[in-house]
Amino acid sequence: MSEIKIVTAAMLVIGDEILSGRTKDKNIGFVADYLTGMGIDLSEVRIVPDDKDAIVEAVNALRHRYDYVFTTGGIGPTHDDITAESISQAFGVPCEPHPKAMREMAQYYESRNMEFTEARQRMARTPKGAELIDNPISKAPGIRIQNVHIMAGVPQIMQAMMDAIAPTLKGGQKIISQVVDCPYGEGTVGGPLGKIQDNHPDTMIGSYPRYEDGAYSTQIVVRGRDQIAVALAIKDVQNMLKNVML
Amino acid sequence: MSEIKIVTAAMLVIGDEILSGRTKDKNIGFVADYLTGMGIDLSEVRIVPDDKDAIVEAVNALRHRYDYVFTTGGIGPTHDDITAESISQAFGVPCEPHPKAMREMAQYYESRNMEFTEARQRMARTPKGAELIDNPISKAPGIRIQNVHIMAGVPQIMQAMMDAIAPTLKGGQKIISQVVDCPYGEGTVGGPLGKIQDNHPDTMIGSYPRYEDGAYSTQIVVRGRDQIAVALAIKDVQNMLKNVML
Structure with missing residues (x-):
């Protein structure tokens, strides 16, 4: 059998509002679909509050274990937006204004006759050595440091950032997925299905x-990841269902 | 200041289908709202695949850290439903048929002229010493072992199990939440808001x-958790917004 390249990722959702139920997350499903489409296995998701220790611990647990980490939330201009400084701490580097982000955001706000407030300048800070992720919607950039991608929590902006990140990601061998609709409950087909799984490891x-x-x-x-293997298993599932129907 | 009782919880979502994007989770938001309503702080959520090692590690990380753990998914009758055996392993106890669950499920299927197949009998297994959580919809029970509550992934069944669990939970002092609609972006109010937060720790x-x-x-x-403290902070927010409008 040829060697199959497996690429893994984790997602870290940051925000009190998700844990309190006030906001219902819409980003996990999007990122899951997006990565699956690129042949990247989303292998773990964590949701943590706006708490520096919690963010540092989760980022460090995930970034060593998976090829890529994607975070959402906590990069706005307010005091509870602490993702950039928390992830700086996770990497042991200072969090400081990024020259390119400062320059582009200053231009952006000037062109709109808006003040580049101290709060807005918070959004130009990154872990030292990080790269920017383009934000075509509201300019304040996402951040990439090593294998960690820091994205906005607002779905429209997060999705635009994902599009900006995608060309830099190395996808793996895509997973092929085939569905068989079965008119019986799991309790009827569960036994035979387990045997089919054993025969198609x-x-x-x-x-x-x-x-x-x-x-x-x-x-x-x-x-x-192997088309023929999937087809053979599907055939066994279909034959099993025919026998159940008899 | 009087002592305030804080009760914490974590949620563990188990299932390949959530991580692949095939199924969009509907349980996190429900559990978040439900616990918030009971004065229980949902403090962390993890999503892991149908993988025994991943489940064992997550359950053991969460059950020692939080007052309650709630899991969803992986308690059906098929080979990929491995939550009961994985959590047994996390607790270091055998996973075995629960006499009451076996008895009640046998009756349930008999009364419906359905076979109590080997696959269905899987759903009567629990970690040794566990208690059952009532499932009024399809009988196969949820499981409680110590502070860990094992629930179905199907939202209707999970919600019914949550109702069955609720009377056994000790809620904390409820969090009061008040909202002020602000016609400005975060970049405008972020600075003053940070100062208000500092004044209302x-x-x-x-x-x-x-x-x-x-x-x-x-x-x-x-x-x-303190009504007066929330009211004082709200007043400062409203005054701040008046000043911004001037």
Whole structure:
């Protein structure tokens, strides 16, 4: 079997408002879809509050373990936006104004007759040595330091930053996914499905129950990086379902 | 100042389908709202794949650190439902059929003329010494072991289990939350808001930008466990906004 390149990522969502329920996260699903589309396995997500120790601990746990880390939230102009300084601390470098960010943001606000306030200048600070991620919507940039990508929490801006980051990422072998709709509940097909999984170790067979109008059905999903392996497992699933129907 | 009781919780979402983007999580927001309503601080969330090592590590990290842990997902009848055995391993106890769960599920399936298959019997296994959490929808129970509550991933069932758990939880002093709508962007009010936060250390002042139709506005949220402290901070925020408008 040829060697398959696996690229992994973690996501860190930063914000009290997500944990209190006040804001419902819309970024996890987007990033999950986006990375899957690039052949990158999102392997872990954490949500932590606007707390420096919590952010430092999570970033350091994740950045050593996965190829890429993506954070959302906490890069605005207010006192509770502490992502840049927390991640500086995680890397053991100072958090300081980035010359290019200062210059471009000063121009941006001047062109709009807006004051480049001290609060707004906070958004030009980065961990020393970091690169900027373009923000075509509201200028205040995202930040890349080593394998950590710091993005906004506002979904429209985060999505634009993801587009700016994408060309710099190395994707892996994409996962192929095929679905078989199954009119039975998991309790009926679970046993045979486990045996099919045992016979196809190079695929990941998942089953997702649906409960609608008082009845269960199941979607059976076969995932894998080898097209033939996925096709063989799908065939076994379909044959199994025919036998259940008999 | 009187002593304030703070109760904390973590949530662990288990499932490949969330990390691949195939399923969009609907449980985090629900649990966040639910716990906030009970005066319990949701302090961390993790999402991990259907992988025993990942589940064991996350459960052990979270259960020692927070008063309560809530997990969702991975308790169905199929081979990829490994939450019960993984959490047994985290606690160092065997995973075995729970007599009450076996009895009640056998009756449930018999009354519906359905076979209590080996796959369905998987759902009656719990860590040794665990208690059952009632599932009024599809019978297969949730599980409580010490401070860890194991719930279904299907939102309707998870929500019913949460209702069953709630009377057993000890809530803390509820957080009071008050919102001030602010017609300016964060960059305008960020500086003064930071000073107000400094003057009101017993409150948490957050600001949440909105970007609609090309214009920014901000919701300023003051949270705290002391009604008077929150009211005083709100007053300072309102006075600040009046001054900005002048």
